[in-house]
Amino acid sequence: MNLDEARAQIDQIDKEMVSLFEQRMNAVLNVARYKKEHGMVVFDPARESAVLDRVRESVSPALADYAVSLWESLMELAKSLERSIIASDSPGVQAIRDLAANAGSPIPHPRVAVQGVAGAYAHLAAKHMYPDGDISFCERWADVFYALQDGLCDYGILPVENSSAGAVAEVYDLMRQFKFYIVKAYPLPVKHCLLGVRGATLRDIRHVYTIPIAYMQCADFFKQHRHIQQVPVANTAIAAQQVARLGDKTCAALCSRECAQLYGLDVLAEHIQQTSTNCTRFISISRHLEIPPNANKISLLFTLPHVTGSLHRTLARFAHGGLNLTKIESRPNPDKNFEYVFYLDFTGTLAAPSTAELLGNLWDELVVFHFLGNYYEPKA
Numbered sequence: 453m454n455l456d457e458a459r460a461q462i463d464q465i466d467k468e469m470v471s472l473f474e475q476r477m478n479a480v481l482n483v484a485r486y487k488k489e490h491g492m493v494v495f496d497p498a499r500e501s502a503v504l505d506r507v508r509e510s511v512s513p514a515l516a517d518y519a520v521s522l523w524e525s526l527m528e529l530a531k532s533l534e535r536s537i538i539a540s541d542s543p544g545v546q547a548i549r550d551l552a553a554n555a556g557s558p559i560p561h562p563r564v565a566v567q568g569v570a571g572a573y574a575h576l577a578a579k580h581m582y583p584d585g586d587i588s589f590c591e592r593w594a595d596v597f598y599a600l601q602d603g604l605c606d607y608g609i610l611p612v613e614n615s616s617a618g619a620v621a622e623v624y625d626l627m628r629q630f631k632f633y634i635v636k637a638y639p640l641p642v643k644h645c646l647l648g649v650r651g652a653t654l655r656d657i658r659h660v661y662t663i664p665i666a667y668m669q670c671a672d673f674f675k676q677h678r679h680i681q682q683v684p685v686a687n688t689a690i691a692a693q694q695v696a697r698l699g700d701k702t703c704a705a706l707c708s709r710e711c712a713q714l715y716g717l718d719v720l721a722e723h724i725q726q727t728s729t730n731c732t733r734f735i736s737i738s739r740h741l742e743i744p745p746n747a748n749k750i751s752l753l754f755t756l757p758h759v760t761g762s763l764h765r766t767l768a769r770f771a772h773g774g775l776n777l778t779k780i781e782s783r784p785n786p787d788k789n790f791e792y793v794f795y796l797d798f799t800g801t802l803a804a805p806s807t808a809e810l811l812g813n814l815w816d817e818l819v820v821f822h823f824l825g826n827y828y829e830p831k832a
């Protein structure tokens with residue numbers, strides 16, 4: 453058989469399969485109508501296992517895994533179609549709608565907490581995000597969460613992810629513990645400088661004070677300057693403050709250019725990060741949900757049952773809904789060894805009924821599900 457003949461055969465088979473697909477989906481619609489009338493839920497795991505067992509038995513062993521995978525997808529599509537008919541007023545969907553309806557407005561002249569001291573990247577992000585904000589400083593990231601919990605500030609600004617060094621794991625874990633809402637996000641271009649005391653030169657430097665995630669972003673520079681040892685501190689601007697206090701020509705800080713003027717230091721090297729587009733995403737967290745009219749991003753936190761394909765099936769539901777995932781992060785679940793908490797960001801808005809419904813369904817189905825916010829994030 454030549455290529456054209458084989459493809460003609462495939463075309464003929466596809467024609468029959470499309471017709472069968474349509475017939476199957478129509479049968480699914482009948483199931484959905486029945487379920488709606490009888491108050492039944494969409495997902496029936498026992499029925500799905502029976503369908504998959506039958507498929508596996510009916511196909512040649514060499515194709516069994518392929519066939520099972522195809523039927524798993526078919527059943528996901530079936531459930532998406534069913535959900536367009538039922539479950540639209542389940543408790544989860546109602547909860548999501550209530551959240552959206554009760555979302556508050558931004559606080560004027562807010563009190564904004566950031567970690568570090570003046571000149572920290574979080575400080576620069578906070579000034580962009582809240583130009584009229586009253587900014588105060590905390591020692592650790594956790595302290596920003598405590599300040600918010602205790603009502604000492606209205607918003608907290610935190611880094612969640614750098615374009616080259618990746619996620620800020622500690623902040624993700626704190627998000628799980630405190631479950632505040634994300635009300636804004638801002639991708640801050642980050643250009644690192646090496647600052648030393650007045651009169652120092654790059655050759656004098658033996659120690660660089662900085663936060664490890666910033667050091668990682670300048671790995672190439674420090675490979676070329678192997679004699680410079682890293683001294684980890686909690687924040688880049690705290691590093692600048694310490695170097696200024698030490699007054700030692702062998703010590704430098706890796707931080708923003710703004711710190712030079714703030715702490716009376718000299719710029720010994722600038723823009724030493726790996727990539728010219730280096731950028732850190734900052735979020736603003738709040739005790740209260742706010743959804744601005746231009747909200748374009750949604751963040752979620754959830755756990756999944758530890759069974760084959762559960763993440764794949766969940767993500768497929770976003771794909772079927774035409775939703776573009778922008779970030780997925782997994783962190784250890786402290787309640788269950790070697791199981792994970794998933795964090796998902798995607799472009800979307802709760803104003804889209806199908807999105808609100810998808811999230812409501814997940815709320816109903818998953819043991820742990822938290823809606824973290826629907827906020828505006830400008831393009832990086």
Ligand SMILES: C=C(O[C@@H]1C=C(C(=O)O)C=C[C@H]1O)C(=O)O
Nearest residue numbers: 480483494495496499500527530
């Ligand atoms: C169509 C149904 O709903 C869902 C989809 C199934 C399918 O596509 O075969 C099977 C079980 C349910 O999870 C059904 O309950 O039969």
